[in-house]
Amino acid sequence: MQTMKKKINPLYVVLMLLLVCMTVGCSKQEDASGQSGTSTDDQSNTLVIGAYSVAKDAVGELLPKFQAKWQAKTGQTVHFQESYEASGTQARAIVGGFEADVALLAMESDIDKLVKADLVSSNWKQAPNDGMITRSIVVLGTRAGNPLGIRDFEDLTKPGVKVLYPNPKTSGGAQWDINAIYGAGLKLSEEEQGKKDPAVAKAFLEKVHENVESLDKSGRSSMAAFEYGVGDVIVTYENELLARIAKGVNYDIVVPKNTILIENPAVVVDKYADKHGNRELAEAFVAYLSTPEAQLIFAKHGFRSVDPDVFAETKSSFPTPEGLFDINYLGGWDKVRSTLYSKRGVWYQVLAGL
Structure with missing residues (x-):
């Protein structure tokens, strides 16, 4: 008796091979040049x-x-x-x-x-x-031509000036921004009183924050909002503005007299x-x-x-502000975390209006 051989449909074979490949995890991943390579x-x-x-x-x-x-x-x-x-x-x-x-x-x-x-x-x-x-520094970005005449952090306290910076709860960039403003307040108190006065620095931060238009989750998100047309001034990394200007976006950079080294x-x-x-x-x-x-x-x-x-x-592209300070001026990161960003810290008091 002859054995009957069943002809296998080639399409069925291809489908089975695809199923096996999916089951065992055949995959591709992109390398940095955009080319894909088989992962192992x-x-x-x-x-x-x-x-x-x-x-x-x-x-x-x-x-x-x-x-x-x-x-x-x-x-x-x-x-x-x-x-x-x-x-x-x-x-x-x-x-x-x-x-x-x-x-x-x-x-x-x-x-x-x-x-x-x-x-x-x-x-x-x-x-x-x-x-x-x-490294970088905290600077101010304005619309082309600086129509509001922004010159320093103090100008951010003026009525009607709409300010952007991200949320320090999620953004490291925002913490640098807050540190810069708070530190500038300490510098002002030194100029006026001959010593650092945390109360003056807190009041200065409060005045700036009263004009904040929105708190985005990251420095990049804050920059995107600014480019979309939100706000008059953005507090941000110098490198963010320089990178955008290099790509043809027309902004002015204002370097505050007193600001922080990032x-x-x-x-x-x-x-x-x-x-x-x-x-x-x-x-x-x-x-x-x-x-x-x-x-x-x-x-x-x-x-x-x-x-x-x-x-x-490259230093010709990076001016040094007269009153540049670093994190140690604020007592170092441990003190900054407890003073500004703890549950009862200065930043959360500012948010709560305390």
């Missing part, structure tokens, strides 16, 4: 980056350059998974389980959250430049980098961020370089 179970060639939103454009230019260097050194193609959020939001996400290998955040206090969660070593500031990869850190998130088996890759990337090549790219995007030679080369 080995995470050691995939770098997960959690960054604050303002750094997005600069990081986007840096990734393919690092990728090329890593491939030339190791023969390995590194892929990137990127997340950009307000700095405080990003820090909370990493603490909550977002497994970033590298964190680029707006300020030291957000890195401290990762240290307290046992994700980052407490000695992270032993890196070059105390772990900082960029310092932005980057770290290897030890727990996750070790878990993924890519500590060497993560450390190499963080080290690359401080190289002259990377620092020149940061400068192109409006950041002040932490490399003395690069800063000397």
Whole structure:
């Protein structure tokens, strides 16, 4: 007796193969150059980056350059998974389980959250430049031609001036903004009384905040609102305005007499980098961020370089305010957190009208 052979439909075979591929997780992921490559179970060639939103454009230019260097050194193609959020939001996400290998955040206090969660070593500031990869200052952005004649923070207290800055509960940039305004108030009290007076600084912050039009979740969101036409003046990073002007947006930059030096850190998130088996890759990337090549790219995007030679080369674009101060003028981050941003701190008193 002859055995009958059933002819298999080729379309059925293709569909089954697709089903198998979907079941076992065949996938593609994009590398920094926009090309897709097949992912594998080995995470050691995939770098997960959690960054604050303002750094997005600069990081986007840096990734393919690092990728090329890593491939030339190791023969390995590194892929990137990127997340950009307000700095405080990003820090909370990493603490909550977002497994970033590298964190680029707006300020030291957000890195401290990762240290307290046992994700980052407490000695992270032993890196070059105390772990900082960029600097900036808090400035004021106005509409083209500065129609309201804004010259300093004091002008933000005038009736009818509509001010923008983001929410310090979610945004590291906003905390720098609030620190700058509060510190400018302390500077004014020193000029008038010969000593710092926190009451004067609080009253100054209150007057500015009375004119705030909206509190967005991040510095980038605040900038987007300003570009949409909201407000007369934006309190923001100098680099944000320089980057937008470089792209053809017409704003004026006002550098206050008294303002704060911003310092932005980057770290290897030890727990996750070790878990993924890519500590060497993560450390190499963080080290690359401080190289002259990377620092020149940061400068192109409006950041002040932490490399003395690069800063000397680019300093004509970055004026130094007469009364520039740093976080230590306010007592350091621990004091700032307790004085300004604790549940009964100055900022929350201002919000509550106390």
